[in-house]
Amino acid sequence: MIGRLSGTLIEKQAPEVLIDCGGVGYEVQLPMTSFYQLPAEGEPCTLSIHFVVREDAQLLYGFASKQERALFRELIKTNxxxxxxxxxxxxxxxxxxxVQAVQRDDITSITKVPGVGKKTAERLVVEMRDRMNKFAATLATPSADAFALGNPVENTYITAPDAKEDAIAALEALGYKATVAKKTVDKVHSAGATSEQLIKDALKAMM
Known part of the structure; x- marks a missing residue:
C-alpha cells in the first residue's frame, strides 16, 4: 500500500502530476484544491496518497493533506x-x-459538480451527514479554501501560451462537458492568466 510519495515534481498537467521518487516516475491525479498548492516543476513535493488497484490499472490519487485524503475516502464509500x-x-x-454543504442539507451547491444529480446529492447528504460531524473541526484547509473562495494565496506559476487549452482539458478531465468548459474558460480568460488561475476562476464561476 502506498500512503505517501516524496520526490521531485517533474510534470504537472491538471489534474495529473508526475513525481520522480528515486528514479521512478509516479503519475498521480489530484483534486484542484490540492493541485493549486503544488510547488513549481523541479521542486521537492510530498503528497498523501490513496492507492487503488483495479484489474486493468493501478491508480494513485494525491492530496495536499491527510484530512483531504480522509474526506476523499469517505466520499468513495458512498453508494x-x-x-x-x-x-x-x-x-x-x-x-x-x-462538509458545510452536507451539514446544511445544501443540495443545490453539491449538484453544481459535474455528474452529481439531485438524487446523488441527496444520497451524499443522507449517508454522510453523521460521518461529517467528526470532520467539521479538522477539515479546515486555509490555502485550498482561499483558492476556492477567490482569495489570493501567494504562489508562482509560469504563464503558458496554451493556458486556455490546458484549462479546458483539465475541466474536461474533471467531468465537465467540452462545450461548457470552453465557454466558461473563454468567459473568465484574461491576458497573462495561468492555466491554474483560469481553472480556479472557471470552477468558481460554475459553482
Whole structure:
C-alpha cells in the first residue's frame, strides 16, 4: 500500500502530476484544491496518497493533506460515488465547504459538480451527514479554501501560451462537458492568466 510519495515534481498537467521518487516516475491525479498548492516543476513535493488497484490499472490519487485524503475516502464509500466523481467534488468545493454543504442539507451547491444529480446529492447528504460531524473541526484547509473562495494565496506559476487549452482539458478531465468548459474558460480568460488561475476562476464561476 502506498500512503505517501516524496520526490521531485517533474510534470504537472491538471489534474495529473508526475513525481520522480528515486528514479521512478509516479503519475498521480489530484483534486484542484490540492493541485493549486503544488510547488513549481523541479521542486521537492510530498503528497498523501490513496492507492487503488483495479484489474486493468493501478491508480494513485494525491492530496495536499491527510484530512483531504480522509474526506476523499469517505466520499468513495458512498453508494454511486467513484474516485473520478470524488475528485470532481473536491475540485469544485474545498473540503470545509463540502462538509458545510452536507451539514446544511445544501443540495443545490453539491449538484453544481459535474455528474452529481439531485438524487446523488441527496444520497451524499443522507449517508454522510453523521460521518461529517467528526470532520467539521479538522477539515479546515486555509490555502485550498482561499483558492476556492477567490482569495489570493501567494504562489508562482509560469504563464503558458496554451493556458486556455490546458484549462479546458483539465475541466474536461474533471467531468465537465467540452462545450461548457470552453465557454466558461473563454468567459473568465484574461491576458497573462495561468492555466491554474483560469481553472480556479472557471470552477468558481460554475459553482
Amino acid at each position: 454511486g460515488i467513484g474516485p473520478k466523481m470524488a475528485l470532481a467534488i473536491l475540485s469544485g468545493m474545498s473540503a470545509e465547504q463540502f
